[in-house]
Amino acid sequence: DTEVTQTPKHLVMGMTNKKSLKCEQHMGHRAMYWYKQKAKKPPELMFVYSYEKLSINESVPSRFSPECPNSSLLNLHLHALQPEDSALYLCASSQEPPGGLNWETQYFGPGTRLLVL
Amino acid sequence: SQQGEEDPQALSIQEGENATMNCSYKTSINNLQWYRQNSGRGLVHLILIRSNEREKHSGRLRVTLDTSKKSSSLLITASRAADTASYFCATEETSGSRLTFGEGTQLTVNP
Numbered sequence: 023d024t025e026v027t028q029t030p031k032h033l034v035m036g037m038t039n040k041k042s043l044k045c046e047q048h049m050g051h052r053a054m055y056w057y058k059q060k061a062k063k064p065p066e067l068m069f070v071y072s073y074e075k076l077s078i079n080e081s082v083p084s085r086f087s088p089e090c091p092n093s094s095l096l097n098l099h100l101h102a103l104q105p106e107d108s109a110l111y112l113c114a115s116s117q118e119p120p121g122g123l124n125w126e127t128q129y130f131g132p133g134t135r136l137l138v139l
Numbered sequence: 140s141q142q143g144e145e146d147p148q149a150l151s152i153q154e155g156e157n158a159t160m161n162c163s164y165k166t167s168i169n170n171l172q173w174y175r176q177n178s179g180r181g182l183v184h185l186i187l188i189r190s191n192e193r194e195k196h197s198g199r200l201r202v203t204l205d206t207s208k209k210s211s212s213l214l215i216t217a218s219r220a221a222d223t224a225s226y227f228c229a230t231e232e233t234s235g236s237r238l239t240f241g242e243g244t245q246l247t248v249n250p
Contacts (some may be wrong), residue, residue, distance in 0.1 A: 127172070
């Protein structure tokens with residue numbers, strides 16, 4: 023199984039809502055990532071989890087809260103978002119964390135397209 | 140900040156033609172990768188070339204790397220309509236802590 027799955031595929035939320043994005047991989051990968059991608063732009067790294075611990079936070083606003091309940095799951099909790107947070111949120115995984123074996127090759131999920139009204 | 144710049148931003152060709160995309164970067168790198176993204180979907184890893192390699196092939200893909208010019212090119216031969224997608228280069232800097240993606244090239248292959 024070389025697949026990263028993400029749910030939901032689409033999400034519309036108001037600025038006062040609380041929602042969560044979910045990501046799952048069953049490849050035994052030790053690192054998982056959240057990226058944000060605006061239209062016609064490259065992905066921008068948000069968070070990196072290495073061995074279920076947060077290892078990189080790219081100065082992301084606290085209205086985005088990541089969580090890694092176990093080695094296969096990664097969540098992104100959303101609260102009080104702004105319309106400019108509307109984007110495609112991509113989850114990815116790699117065999118090892120940054121600096122480890124084959125970490126550079128990342129496997130991406132299909133993304134969650136988020137619209138904040 | 141994104142260190143990769145890709146050229147051209149958009150490329151439109153006919154099926155059967157070759158497509159060449161270029162990527163330039165600013166810092167020293169361990170390796171460079173190319174990813175493909177179909178519209179609104181996740182990225183798919185295509186090929187990785189390490190800093191001590193100059194050329195690599197995978198099927199219809201040919202990647203070159205010139206570390207002295209800090210540039211790479213991706214050649215897709217005998218293109219197909221299914222190759223229509225955005226193509227991103229991604230570099231791993233020598234600090235080795237994150238990938239940095241280029242701005243991407245939107246390739247359209249017309250049947």
